Amino acid sequence: MSGYKNFAVVGAGTLGKFIIDELLKEKAAGKIDKVVVLTRSVNGNDALAEKGAKPIVVDYASSTSLQSALHGIDVVISTISGLAIAVQEPLSDAAKAVGVKLFVPSEYAGDTINRTEEGPVFGPKNELRKHLEQIGLPWAVFFTGPFSDWILYQPFLGFDIGNGKVEVSGTGDGVVSWTSRIDIARYVVYATTVLPPSKLHNRVFKIEGERTSMNKVLAEYQVRTGKKVEITYLPLEEVEAKAKAGDIKSILQLVFELYGEYGTEEEMNVDWPDFNPETVVDAILSYKA
Ligand SMILES: NC(=O)c1ccc[n+]([C@@H]2O[C@H](COP(=O)([O-])OP(=O)(O)OC[C@H]3O[C@@H](n4cnc5c(N)ncnc54)[C@H](OP(=O)(O)O)[C@@H]3O)[C@@H](O)[C@H]2O)c1
Structure with missing residues (x-):
């Protein structure tokens, strides 16, 4: 202790x-x-x-x-x-x-x-x-x-899943720890x-609840809820240029495509084998404003 x-x-x-x-x-x-x-x-x-x-x-x-x-x-x-x-x-x-x-x-x-x-x-x-x-x-x-239960409900970051609209930088296949x-x-x-x-x-x-991409999260969310999400893919070069100019939304958007990892899976949650975190989609569905 x-x-x-x-x-x-x-x-x-x-x-x-x-x-x-x-x-x-x-x-x-x-x-x-x-x-x-x-x-x-x-x-x-x-x-x-x-x-x-x-x-x-x-x-x-x-x-x-x-x-x-x-x-x-x-x-x-x-x-x-x-x-x-x-x-x-x-x-x-x-x-x-x-x-x-x-x-x-x-x-x-x-x-x-x-x-x-x-x-x-x-x-x-x-x-x-x-x-x-x-x-x-x-x-x-x-x-x-x-924060997997919070970030997709932040329209100022281009994430408005509550109203079925999400902007994604680049391919949406970047792997992220959430x-x-x-x-x-x-x-x-x-x-x-x-x-x-x-x-x-x-x-x-x-620490890491789940390691997955924005595309996989949005696909699973749509299957589980039956709700359609309108996804707008933003060209990566445009987001990078805005991020370099200091635009906070673009800086955070880039994390999902390029900088979502901070270690290997073996390095995560090592001190607590019984951690048992929730998945990203479970966390999204638990959100309370
Ligand atoms: N990974 C992610 O997705 C993510 C998302 C959000 C935040 N974060 C990080 O998590 C940490 C906590 O962020 P948070 O969003 O929980 O914080 P927050 O809700 O914005 O603010 C926490 C508290 O800080 C206090 N505070 C003291 N001085 C302040 C000031 N000058 N302006 C505003 N608030 C002030 C306020 O409490 P009182 O009014 O009671 O003094 C406020 O409730 C930060 O380091 C942030 O960068 C990470």
Whole structure:
């Protein structure tokens, strides 16, 4: 067992809510003691408090506020918005100052260690990990691929499966590792509560719900639901040109055609043989807005 009993989740958003729910199951089972949630405003967090989490309002610009919130915490799991990842550096300094033992940076995407400058930016650069090593605060990072239960419901990325319309870059045959939010949450909580520090600290965890292509997912979805999906194939050169110019939708679209893998199948889910994740189509069908 990790021996860690007190957890702080930073940001109860798209992914964080799922991790909090998994941690609260462990708390209800008596396996961990405390789940606090760092937030900028207490508004909208009543449901979390009712479920047994403790929302704490913080000012990310104040080290006193951050240290006070993290007092007594063993593990910080950051699921902060990609728009705010810069606050993780002062946050980690505050964590170190009050004796936090492990920091999980907000990544949950592709390979942020071996990524090349030519490839799309799917996940932040490695700088926070370097900072954590400099200050001597152990880290654990989770590569997950796209959220299988969420991403196809994002029209701003060209994915609108709820209305039967999906844009695909290139052929649609690119192989991608996908993982649903509930499975990411299950794995993160398993790793941080069950694994001993020797298997947890300064580790990259490559996790994968299913390895498959966009074409296969859309074909299976149509067979299983009987619903037609209108698929628009975008020429790869056009998407690449837009991605190079910084267009977020194109950057993420390219992942599905060219950069969907972050290791071999043998490298995935290695720490938890009984993981048993859901398939992509099962995850799509479980989506709740
Ligand atoms: N692989 C994928 O398909 C995928 C998809 C989405 C996200 N991600 C990654 O997963 C991680 C978590 O993303 P997410 O979508 O779960 O985050 P999110 O819902 O956008 O944001 C999480 C929380 O961050 C807090 N926050 C603090 N400062 C903020 C600021 N300046 N602007 C906005 N929010 C702020 C907010 O909580 P309060 O308002 O309570 O402070 C918010 O609820 C990120 O690293 C992201 O890149 C991956």
